[in-house]
Amino acid sequence: MQGRFQDRTAIVTGGASGIGLDVATRLAAEGAQVSLWDLNEAALAKAKAESAAVDTQVLDIADAAQVARAMEASLTAFGGRLDVLVAGAGITGPNSMLRDYPVNAWQRVIDVNLNGLFYCNQAAVAPMERNGYGRIVNVASVAGKEGNPNASAYSASKAGVIGLTKALGKELATTGICVNCVTPAAVRTPIFDQMTQQHIDFMLSKIPMGRFGALEEVSSLICWLASAECSFSTGAVFDVSGGRATY
Structure with missing residues (x-):
């Protein structure tokens, strides 16, 4: 039996570890x-x-x-076709109160998590439009819905990802391209290395299920959103937070 992604092409940002690598492995395993x-x-x-x-x-x-050059190179490797973009690259920034937040650190978090995701989404639209099909899945965070204290830049950047996803989904609603995002709670990946233990403990305390998410719980949802099975959802936000999110 053929997989859901047989003959599809996919770019995964942040694909060297964590959720991105797990998603990439699943996509390849399904063709x-x-x-x-x-x-x-x-x-x-x-x-x-x-x-x-x-x-x-x-x-x-x-x-x-750099994004433009990378897109050109990936399209060459794919023979010109792009079906899926999973935009998962991101950084946490320091855990600091806003009054003390370093301005250069704020700018870097916004540059990577929001501006960088915008560049990747923008670069993906034209090749998807040419083929009349595409799936864009942006990785936001429950912090973008609720705001995490001592993580103002991260929370703001992920709120921006949610807004961007809603806007782009509406723009492309009649093109055959679906654009959605996921809002995970904390999942134990290498990104934890960027956080203080106090902040990690805080995030765990907010999850009603009382545990961190598992990689496969997030990646399986992302892969469904990246597949042709997801055909009537766009501009939407899919929660995977162990019950934390209230909307």
């Missing part, structure tokens, strides 16, 4: 040709083997010119 985008060159080499990716691009998504 997709996958390109991994990440800033960590060493991790990409390992991830390429694990996920059976056909292409990797080392780039900083906060740089629009």
Whole structure:
């Protein structure tokens, strides 16, 4: 039996580890040709083997010119077609009260998590429109819905991702391209290395199920949203937070 992504092509940003790598591995296992985008060159080499990716691009998504070059290279590897973009690259920034938040750290979080995601979404639209089909899945966070204290930049950037997803989904609603986002609660991935233990404990305390999410719980939802099975949902926000989110 053919997989859901047989003969499909997919780009996964932040694909060298965590949720991105798990998604990429699942997409490839179900037949997709996958390109991994990440800033960590060493991790990409390992991830390429694990996920059976056909292409990797080392780039900083906060740089629009690098995104444009990476898209051109991935499209060449794919023979010109792009079916799926999973935009999962992101950083947490420091855990600090807003009054003390370093301005340069604020700018970097916004540049990667929001501006970089915008560049990737924008670059994906034209090749998807040419084929009259596409699935864009943006990885936001429950912090974008509720706001986490001592994580103002992260919370603001992920709220922006939610707003961008809603706007783009409406813009493309008649094109055959569906645009959705997921809002996970905390999942134990390498991104935890960027947080204080106090902040990790706070996030766990807010989850009614009393545990962190598992990679497969998030990636399975992302893969459904990236598939042709998701055909009447666009501009939507899908919760995967163990009961934390209230809307």
